[in-house]
Amino acid sequence: xxxxxxxxxxxxxxxxxxxxxxxxxxxxxxxxxxxxxxxxxxxxxxxxxxxxxxxxxxxxxxxxxxxxxxxxxxxxxxxxxxxxxxxxxxxxxxxxxxxxxxxxxxxxxxxxxxxxxxxxxxxxxxxxxxxxxxxxxxxxxxxxxxxxxxxxxxxxxxxxxxxxxxxxxxxxxxxxxxxxxxxxxxxxxxxxxxxxxxxxxxxxxxxxxxxxxxxxxxxxxxxxxxxxxxxxxxxxxxxxxxxxxxxxxxxxxxxxxxxxxxxxxxxx
Amino acid sequence: xxxxxxxxxxxxxxxxxxxxxxxxxxxxxxxxxxxxxxxxxxxxxxxxxxxxxxxxxxxxxxxxxxxxxxxxxxxxxxxxxxxxxxxxxxxxxxxxxxxxxxxxxxxxxxxxxxxxxxxxxxxxxxxxxxxxxxxxxxxxxxxxxxxxxxxxxxxxxxxxxxxxxxxxxxxxxxxxxxxxxxxxxxxxxxxxxxxxxxxxxxxxxxxxxxxxxxxxxxxxxxxxxxxxxxxxxxxxxxxxxxxxxxxxxxxxxxxxxxxxxxxxxxxxxxxxxxxxxxxxxxxxxxxxxxxxxxxxxxxxxxxxxxxxxxxxxxxxxxxxxxxxxxxxxxxxxxxxxxxxxxxxxxxxxxxxxxxxxxxxxxx
Numbered sequence: 001x002x003x004x005x006x007x008x009x010x011x012x013x014x015x016x017x018x019x020x021x022x023x024x025x026x027x028x029x030x031x032x033x034x035x036x037x038x039x040x041x042x043x044x045x046x047x048x049x050x051x052x053x054x055x056x057x058x059x060x061x062x063x064x065x066x067x068x069x070x071x072x073x074x075x076x077x078x079x080x081x082x083x084x085x086x087x088x089x090x091x092x093x094x095x096x097x098x099x100x101x102x103x104x105x106x107x108x109x110x111x112x113x114x115x116x117x118x119x120x121x122x123x124x125x126x127x128x129x130x131x132x133x134x135x136x137x138x139x140x141x142x143x144x145x146x147x148x149x150x151x152x153x154x155x156x157x158x159x160x161x162x163x164x165x166x167x168x169x170x171x172x173x174x175x176x177x178x179x180x181x182x183x184x185x186x187x188x189x190x191x192x193x194x195x196x197x198x199x200x201x202x203x204x205x206x207x208x209x210x211x212x213x214x215x216x217x218x219x220x221x222x223x224x225x226x227x228x229x230x231x232x233x234x235x236x237x238x239x240x241x242x243x244x245x246x247x248x249x250x251x252x253x254x255x256x257x258x259x260x261x262x263x264x265x266x267x268x
Numbered sequence: 269x270x271x272x273x274x275x276x277x278x279x280x281x282x283x284x285x286x287x288x289x290x291x292x293x294x295x296x297x298x299x300x301x302x303x304x305x306x307x308x309x310x311x312x313x314x315x316x317x318x319x320x321x322x323x324x325x326x327x328x329x330x331x332x333x334x335x336x337x338x339x340x341x342x343x344x345x346x347x348x349x350x351x352x353x354x355x356x357x358x359x360x361x362x363x364x365x366x367x368x369x370x371x372x373x374x375x376x377x378x379x380x381x382x383x384x385x386x387x388x389x390x391x392x393x394x395x396x397x398x399x400x401x402x403x404x405x406x407x408x409x410x411x412x413x414x415x416x417x418x419x420x421x422x423x424x425x426x427x428x429x430x431x432x433x434x435x436x437x438x439x440x441x442x443x444x445x446x447x448x449x450x451x452x453x454x455x456x457x458x459x460x461x462x463x464x465x466x467x468x469x470x471x472x473x474x475x476x477x478x479x480x481x482x483x484x485x486x487x488x489x490x491x492x493x494x495x496x497x498x499x500x501x502x503x504x505x506x507x508x509x510x511x512x513x514x515x516x517x518x519x520x521x522x523x524x525x526x527x528x529x530x531x532x533x534x535x536x537x538x539x540x541x542x543x544x545x546x547x548x549x550x551x552x553x554x555x556x557x558x559x560x561x562x563x564x565x566x567x568x569x570x571x572x573x574x575x576x577x578x579x580x581x582x583x584x585x586x587x588x589x590x591x592x593x594x595x596x597x598x599x600x601x602x603x604x605x606x607x608x609x610x611x612x613x614x615x616x617x618x619x620x621x622x623x624x625x626x627x628x629x630x631x
Binding site: 158160161164165176 | 321323342343344348349350352353354356358359360369370372373417418421
């Protein structure tokens with residue numbers, strides 16, 4: 001593996017992957033409307049312009065409503081699915097779980113098209129609610145994956161022990177199960193929130209007149225003068241995403257360590 | 269009968285789908301007894317233990333705890349507590365929160381509960397460990413926390429599901445002694461599930477040996493060892509030699525048999541196990557009931573000539589595999605090594621002393 005070919009391949013790969021992202025903050029602080037080198041000097045004007053854009057704030061608000069709802073709904077659904085799949089045996093379990101996980105690998109475009117056709121056919125108006133529906137479909141598999149790993153590392157005899165010591169099934173869940181899978185729940189909330197925030201295709205197809213952040217950004221690229229402000233927004237979003245994902249992974253690992261299990265590869 | 273029973277099984281059956289896990293278990297466990305359920309994995313011993321705790325429903329029959337039928341009584345309402353194989357220490361709680369967990373629903377004051385926790389920790393030798401985080405404990409310490417947590421509720425019966433199997437040999441032997449001491453101290457009925465026959469012999473007042481969902485023999489350790497009621501039990505508990513034999517005549521208290529290598533001998537009726545099928549019997553005897561007679565040593569009841577085929581030297585003991593004249597397969601003799609007495613060589617001829625009273629006849 002010490003071969004210079006492999007080494008330069010790895011370096012080129014990483015540059016290709018991350019250089020565009022590194023360019024975001026560079027041009028966000030560049031004092032020019034044109035996105036090109038050489039750089040023209042330092043400015044924070046683009047951040048100010050972005051900050052004063054009202055349609056942007058409207059999009060941010062819509063996105064937050066959607067992402068928070070999606071995170072909560074998907075995590076709740078994931079909780080039910082993970083609990084049942086790790087504790088109980090039922091007919092066609094593998095098949096059912098497979099179908100639940102499928103949207104993870106299904107092209108989102110297909111999902112978005114199919115949902116759009118169905119929603120129009122039954123006459124439901126496109127709104128934030130329809131976007132939430134679509135996002136829940138995409139995010140739930142991620143919630144199930146994270147929470148299953150949390151539930152799997154939970155020793156069944158912990159619940160039996162609490163039961164044996166006089167607790168009811170409900171108080172056992174509250175006192176033992178929930179605290180031990182809590183890191184998984186937090187991690188699931190954060191991941192679902194991030195996925196929903198970033199999502200474009202479903203938001204574009206099912207959004208109707210309501211604009212969310214990702215669709216707003218895409219729209220702004222039609223106006224070259226707006227691009228530097230988008231760069232500023234992008235810089236903030238990159239920082240936000242990294243923070244959220246790092247927090248989610250921290251909680252997932254802590255959960256496994258707490259339940260006394262070994263990290264079995266993990267989700268991220 | 270019920271009065272003397274802390275636990276009573278009445279024809280307990282358990283099915284998992286088509287699998288018949290418990291096949292008509294009947295028996296009683298006495299108050300204050302250290303009782304073991306012993307058997308190979310899959311024999312139903314853990315399932316039986318879990319029917320007492322209330323973690324498994326039974327398909328038919330009845331389980332009584334202190335004279336009360338446990339049908340429909342959930343695990344959290346039973347007067348039993350369990351020490352789990354994995355210990356099941358709550359990892360997010362401290363040692364004292366673990367030990368005091370069962371007192372949550374107790375009406376006692378905070379101070380009284382704290383004192384009870386302190387006493388329980390002291391009883392298991394973990395005084396001063398209360399504030400520690402549970403996940404930072406060693407295997408032996410977890411074991412003790414699990415014991416304290418189960419005993420603090422003063423159950424009528426303490427159930428132990430292979431509690432020592434995760435410990436290393438030295439720790440295991442130490443905990444065996446401590447468990448016996450603890451049981452004598454608290455006087456609670458202990459029921460231990462184990463697949464380790466030595467552990468069961470060391471610790472128990474009585475043992476139920478289980479095979480394939482049935483109790484093969486229920487007896488005290490000495491009876492199990494000296495008078496196993498079947499070849500299977502004899503094989504499972506310690507080492508037993510077997511030689512073919514024939515029953516020649518039986519009348520009253522005495523049975524005359526012809527055993528390979530031993531010739532015609534009389535044994536007592538209580539040494540005969542199993543039903544009355546005339547032909548094809550087997551005599552069984554433990555390795556230490558045979559002696560190699562060195563020159564000048566006094567003769568025992570009977571003796572035979574034998575050839576030494578294998579010598580296994582263990583320091584304090586030597587195992588000899590010898591073939592007694594007139595037999596097909598070798599038998600094992602264990603001899604305590606005594607200073608000044610030589611260990612015999614392979615191929616040597618030796619006199620082997622034995623005693624008819626130590627034989628068991630299986631048929």
